Amino acid sequence: MTVVADNGRTCATCGGILSRMNVGPWCSKCSHVESAEGPPEMPAEFWAHAPLREALAAWHMGSVIAEYRNHPAHGQPLSQIQMGQWLDLSQAQLSRIENGPPPEMLSKLVKWATVLRIPADLLWFKLPNRATVESVDRQGFLRVAAATAATVMVSPDRLTQMLSETRTTINPTRVGTVEINQINEATQLFARWDATYGGGLVRDVVVAQLRVAVAYLRASCSPGDRAALQTAVGSLAHTAAFMAFDACAHSDADSMFALALDCAEESGAVNLRAKILSSMARHAIWTGRHHDGLGYARRAFTEADQLTATERAMLHTTQARVHAKLGDIPATLTSIANADRDFSRCVPGNDPAWMRYYDSAQHAGDTGHALFDIAVHGSFVGEARDRLTAAVNGHADAAARSRTMSTIKLASLVMATGDPDEATSIAGQALGRACDLKSQRAAEDIAELRRYAHRAKVRIPTPTANS
Template identity: 25%
Template sequence: MTATFRRLDNRYGGGHSQATSTTTRYLTSTVTPMLNDTTKSLAEREELYGAAAELHQVVGWIAYDIGNAGEGQRYLRDALKLAQDAGDDALEAEMLAAMSHHAAFNKAHGVAVDMALAARRTAKRSGLVALQAEAAVLEAHGHALQANPSACFAALRDAESAFERFVPGSGPTWLTYFDNAYLSAKFAHTFRDLGRPVEAERFARQSLGMSDGYERGRLFNTALLASTLADQNRLDEACKVAATAVKMSKHVRSVRGGAYLADVGRRLAVNRSDRRVRSLYAQMTAAGVPTPV
């Protein structure tokens, strides 16, 4: 069930077909009674805790994706506790990394760094270099948001070093999303928020080489590329790429996707009188994306 919910979430966004109510109903009706069953052996309970942690994480991501940050944080805290009860360092690191990601998006920059540092410590215990690379680049992004380039570059170097040891396809099934495209997107966010759009553009383009089934992520990364082009004042390219992302958003129900597109609009606001920008704003408005007044 968790794999099914995750697949639908990645493809269609958290707002598809009442995803939140469906997953929470499954948690309440099926998973919670299983967790309360005291007749299972310790080994069975640990396995169940791990599976429940994964599902709580998916529900947390869905809530986050539809703009319900408080509920998303609650489910991730529950997922973290379940991962700890399962004694699974890898899952625990993954939940801490997710918390860092949420905090960065919600502009809690200090929390983003703290959660990433906790994820790094736990990821090291797990021995999974993919998690070590992910946690390091999340720390780097937090430092970039805090305008701390020296700490940011140190964390980026650690992320690169860990990724050099990564073997594609290694690790648990819930970590299959991690690859070069995923890490490139994180690098792009980091360089963009450091005010280095040229480097950010290079990584944003690499991030588009992602696997099938991640349509929401493709929308995010396309909007990310448009934002790096907007920061370089390359209006023609920025508007064309952003228009492509707007078309993608019609098939993905994601508040985050709308937020990334709105961010592109803000970065183009200085050129709002340009006909290309006006045309893009019209397309955004038609798609329900707010544009600068």
């Protein structure tokens, strides 16, 4: 027998009287009709249900989803098929999530919490602040990015102006090769700006476009294009993550790297996965999580037989950086020797687009940075200096950030182990170049240089732009 509500609450759709146990806005019949487009925003009483609260307190999103499905407010439990449609999961995937260990991938937790409209104050993780970036025109932006990438390089100010002039449009219901190509072209454009000027230049705009690209994942797409779309979004997420890393927005970087890795692994993009894990390792090293960095690098090597020689060299240099930070000189030298061996076997034509930056100057710089941490304590000083010098002399203008950061490291090395006067001269070049960057990492390297100068009782002047 149906229990009639004491407060006279009625269904928002049909007007029928709701059961006392139904704290939702619709009756059982209408809730299934309304749910076709996605879950509604549920009232506070819904989230006060004891089993649901227990699942939230246990930090187990699978249990939260199961309790949501079985909530008495629905009249009858929602099926895993229906829930899977909302969450973009198959029934089998959802079953594993509900009955398996607590999911830990932050990007997925954020996605599922957002879809189900779980109140932020009930979650054990932080949802992104979507109000921090202005909305931009999705198709309009991608067309601008594609046209810019295909024609001439505009100034940073002009690019920002073009983006600010765009307007919001409706997300597409279907995505194909045109949109995928536009995402890829936009990613290449942003990666060039990042390498030349640093991550602080247009990072907010890249974050906005990443949200657009993630929305594309929810659109209809042919099976043949799905993996390509996931790879494109993963590549854009990696670029956005590295920009956040360069700006030392470390929480944002962690979230975006996780999203990028998720896309790469779901699409089976082995090469992109290796690049993302390498960047995650570098980020972990920078933030002092050295053992995490070593774990990321080792994880990237699980599919080493499918990587190019250049990619393997990149991963070996990443491992060398970790070993050097940990003070393991033999392991550092072994990793550098392995990196040199694989780099000698490089065939650039075999490399994916995102590895084109890794030329002889980049290799010299990355291995020189690894040696720096043991050289400042007196080991292999000449080798570290030679490699950093080769990087400084070899980097083109398109790699201005890498050239500047190698110059700063070289100045610090000479300041710590050589002639302070020579180091001051090198520092003048480094600081002058750094003025043209929007890189917080470079700023932190400069702070390190000043500490070495202070120990050497040398004063480093404050530079001016283009000095």
